[in-house]
Amino acid sequence: xxxxxxxxxxxxxLAVAAAEGASEVVEDExxxxxxVLRGSETLMDTVSDRQLSLERRQAVVExxxxxxxxxxxxxxxxxxxxxxxxADLPAIVDEAVERSAAGRNRALARVRxxxxxxxxxxxxxxxxxxxxxxxxxxxxxxxxxTVMGGLVTEIGDxxxxxxxxxxxxxxxxxxx
Amino acid sequence: MTRxxxxxxxxxxxxxxxxxxxxxxxxxxGETIGSCAIDKAIExxxxxxxxxxxxxxxxxxxxxxEFGALESEMESCLExxxxxxxxxxEIIWGGGAFLILLFFMITKGMPAVQGAMSAxxxxxxxxxxxxxxxxxxxxxxxADHAAELAGAKAEAAALIDEARxxxxxxKTDLQTRAEADIAEMRTRAQADIEASRTQAISDLxxxxxxIAVGAAEAVIRANLDANAQSALVDAYIDEVAGRG
Numbered sequence: 001x002x003x004x005x006x007x008x009x010x011x012x013x014l015a016v017a018a019a020e021g022a023s024e025v026v027e028d029e030x031x032x033x034x035x036v037l038r039g040s041e042t043l044m045d046t047v048s049d050r051q052l053s054l055e056r057r058q059a060v061v062e063x064x065x066x067x068x069x070x071x072x073x074x075x076x077x078x079x080x081x082x083x084x085x086x087a088d089l090p091a092i093v094d095e096a097v098e099r100s101a102a103g104r105n106r107a108l109a110r111v112r113x114x115x116x117x118x119x120x121x122x123x124x125x126x127x128x129x130x131x132x133x134x135x136x137x138x139x140x141x142x143x144x145x146t147v148m149g150g151l152v153t154e155i156g157d158x159x160x161x162x163x164x165x166x167x168x169x170x171x172x173x174x175x176x
Numbered sequence: 177m178t179r180x181x182x183x184x185x186x187x188x189x190x191x192x193x194x195x196x197x198x199x200x201x202x203x204x205x206g207e208t209i210g211s212c213a214i215d216k217a218i219e220x221x222x223x224x225x226x227x228x229x230x231x232x233x234x235x236x237x238x239x240x241x242e243f244g245a246l247e248s249e250m251e252s253c254l255e256x257x258x259x260x261x262x263x264x265x266e267i268i269w270g271g272g273a274f275l276i277l278l279f280f281m282i283t284k285g286m287p288a289v290q291g292a293m294s295a296x297x298x299x300x301x302x303x304x305x306x307x308x309x310x311x312x313x314x315x316x317x318x319a320d321h322a323a324e325l326a327g328a329k330a331e332a333a334a335l336i337d338e339a340r341x342x343x344x345x346x347k348t349d350l351q352t353r354a355e356a357d358i359a360e361m362r363t364r365a366q367a368d369i370e371a372s373r374t375q376a377i378s379d380l381x382x383x384x385x386x387i388a389v390g391a392a393e394a395v396i397r398a399n400l401d402a403n404a405q406s407a408l409v410d411a412y413i414d415e416v417a418g419r420g
Contacts, residue, residue, distance in 0.1 A: 113409065114400075114405060115402070115405045115406075115409075117409060121406075121409055121410070121413065124410075124413050124417075125412075125413050125416070127417070128413045128414070128416040128417035129416060131417050132416055132417065132418075132419035148393070148396065148397065148400065149396070149400050149404065149405055149408040150408040150409065150411075150412050151408075151409055151412045151413075153416070160416060162408075162411075162412040162415055162416075164396060164400070164408065168389055168392065168393055168396075171385075171388075171389055171392060172385050172386075172389045174385075175381050175382070175384060175385025175388060175389070
């Protein structure tokens with residue numbers, strides 16, 4: 001998808017969320033769904049399968065989300081899938097979240113964790129990142145059980161890996 | 177040649193005939209002691225008869241004188257002719273025959289002999305030339321054969337040397353190649369052994385690490401409760417903050 005088209009969809013999502021006064025919640029839910037979609041090949045194939053009708057794809061997504069997210073979030077995701085851009089949904093959401101953070105003069109910090117972080121942990125993490133990099137960041141947490149413990153933070157192309165998974169990998173490499 | 181021989185034979189025959197003819201008068205004029213004695217006796221008897229003597233009257237003194245004279249004459253018969261100086265008639269006949277013979281020898285025999293000798297000399301010279309030419313040819317052929325033989329020997333020697341050189345080179349190449357192959361095989365075998373050893377060690381390490389890491393993960397997962405997770409997150413935050 002061209003960047004302008006991708007940006008157009010991202011702006012649309014942000015505009016709807018802002019219009020509904022639920023920007024933070026909607027962005028967070030979109031971000032989490034995009035991460036789920038990026039990690040599930042089956043779900044990605046389903047939302048991008050041209051053999052299925054758009055209505056069928058929308059129905060699958062709506063049934064999957066159910067009441068776990070807000071109605072606005074479900075509607076926005078269904079809208080993107082209904083336009084036949086289901087395969088581009090992760091990129092659209094990433095663009096939307098980055099634009100939203102950029103609108104607040106912040107960079108997006110994608111944090112992978114095996115458990116949910118508390119608001120205090122998020123705040124302390126953002127402060128720690130600012131103190132180490134000098135950049136205000138907006139924390140977006142992705143639940144990833146493969147991390148096992150600890151966190152993996154991605155800011156742009158920079159990665160700060162303090163996960164148990166990495167420790168295990170280092171332990172495995174030390175044996176070989 | 178044949179004509180010259182005929183002339184020579186004819187001259188020799190004519191000379192022989194002249195010698196026989198010339199020797200006959202000489203033989204006739206010559207006397208022996210016997211014939212002389214008989215001739216003297218006959219002459220004395222005829223003389224006695226002519227003088228009116230008979231045979232029984234011969235033995236008187238007068239006869240003895242006659243016989244004495246006869247004896248002297250007969251003694252003269254006993255004198256041998258000179259062994260050096262021939263009789264005159266013999267000289268004449270012999271000289272004539274010699275001159276005739278010499279004439280024919282000079283006029284007929286000598287040219288024939290000279291022609292025959294010349295022809296013989298020419299023939300001998302021709303034969304000598306031919307022999308010399310044959311000898312030269314033989315020598316040349318021998319030299320050619322010797323040169324060819326030498327060339328063949330040299331070529332054979334060169335071929336043998338070349339074949340020996342090629343054989344040596346081939347032997348060296350084969351030996352070098354064999355040594356290289358052996359070295360390569362040894363190196364490859366050592367590399368294979370080392371690779372197998374390394375692979376075995378790596379597999380063993382991998383298996384051990386899998387077991388160990390798996391066990392560690394199991395232990396960690398069993399002990400990663402909420403407090404432990406929170407503690408890990410806090411430790412991470414502190415680590416990030418400490419980077420500044």
